[in-house]
Amino acid sequence: MSSTSPSERTSLLPNGDGRNLSESDNSFLHRTSALLKAEGETSHYDSFMFFVFGSWVNVLLVFVPMSVIAHKLDWDAALRFSFSFLAIVPLASLLGTATDQMSAKLGQTLAGLLNASFGNAVEIIVGIAALMQDQIVIVQNSLLGSILSNILLVLGCSFLAAGMKFKESNFQVTAAQASSSLMTLACITLIIPAAYNSVKPPVETLLTNPLSVNPGVIDPERWSGLLIISRGTAVLLLGVYVAYLYFQLKSHAYLFQADTENQEEEEPRMNIVAASISLLLVTIITAFCADYLVASIEEFADRYHIPKPFIGLILLPIVGNAAEHVTSIWMALKGQMELTIGICVGSSIQIAAFVVPLLVVIGWISHHELTLFFANFETIAFFASVFLVNTLIQDGKSNYMEGLMLLTLYLVIALAFWVS
Secondary structure, three states: OOOOOOHOOOOOEEEEOEEEHHHHHHHHHHHHHHHHOOOOOHHHHHHHHHHHHHHHHHHHHHHHHHHHHHHHHHHHHHHHHHHHHHHHHHHHHHHHHHHHHHHOOOOHHHHHHHHHOOHHHHHHHHHHHHHHHHHHHHHHHHHHHHHHHHHHHHHHHHHHHHHOOOOOOEOOHHHHHHHHHHHHHHHHHHHHHHHHHHHHOOOOOOOOOHHHHOOOOOHHHHHHHHHHHHHHHHHHHHHHHHHHHHHHHHHHHHHOOOOOOOOOOOOOOOHHHHHHHHHHHHHHHHHHHHHHHHHHHHHHEEEEHHHHHHHHHHHHHHHOOOHHHHHHHHHHOOOOOOHHHHHHHHHHHHHHHHHHHHHHHHHHOOOOOOOOOOOOHHHHHHHHHHHHHHHHHOOOOOOOHHHHHOOOOOOHHHHHHHHO
């Protein structure tokens, strides 16, 4: 763009009479442009430049075309898995950026709905891709792994990081307890199908791996019961989640408001049109990369002797939650523990009460029989994790020792799934 001032050049824009604009008219245009910029309007060019070059992690976008090439040329499973794995890291970050930029332009209610829909877009996309390929084990493990990653790994790292800087951190107890109570409800809904399967008298012998359940393994009567319980529970959980959004955004919004007295509010760096286009494009690209990733998991796991549960519960969630890891720890270091709790526990609630039921309903519609029946080991690990988190946040305070406890439990679970 030229730096010549309006008075030093001849305007080429005609006015209504067909004459060139005068200097005063031209000055009016510049004042209007300055006013729009002052009101937070950002050009499309600046918006997309910020979107693409706003983070160092976007360097990994080079793996997006590499993932496509590796898949099309049928390279080794390790390369296909690794390229798709690394490609999703910046895509997850970009999805979060586009969602945040749109949320900043929308009202509180619309922003909440947008975050509910796209806050865990990677988990939804990977889950749908695996579901369409009948990889039920991967769907269940990746979703459960995302919950455990948020409430143990991310929250644990945040507590530990904050504890290294502050002797003790405080947060709003009532909001944290409301969130943890909903997590407990979601945990119970996963226990009930497992309990039903345990007490129901078996007609046929189960295989050694309960996660591989299907109508050919469990007798039709018990399988039908599991489907009814799972689908009915999924609908109820979606209803509870809608009520929770109203509770969080409207009726009891004051409980979830962070202390922003000493915090500067950041202005949006993207306009609404650029953010919408970016969100759509990245969602489509992520869908392809997720499909390639899921398609390579089985061969990768078999060839290199890596347990599939470990891939689903540990590796995939780390990719999907990469952006949340950084944001949560950064907020904790700034003393914004309400935001940290909101990111970690809130994201887990989105998965447990929104994403999991949503995928059950999608499977119901698409005739892929996904249930809420997890194996006993996964169910116990989930229950133990929720129990520990609820215990630690009851007093509204955190320290580095509590973060160490959460990380220890996460590493123990990871070790257990590595040898499973």
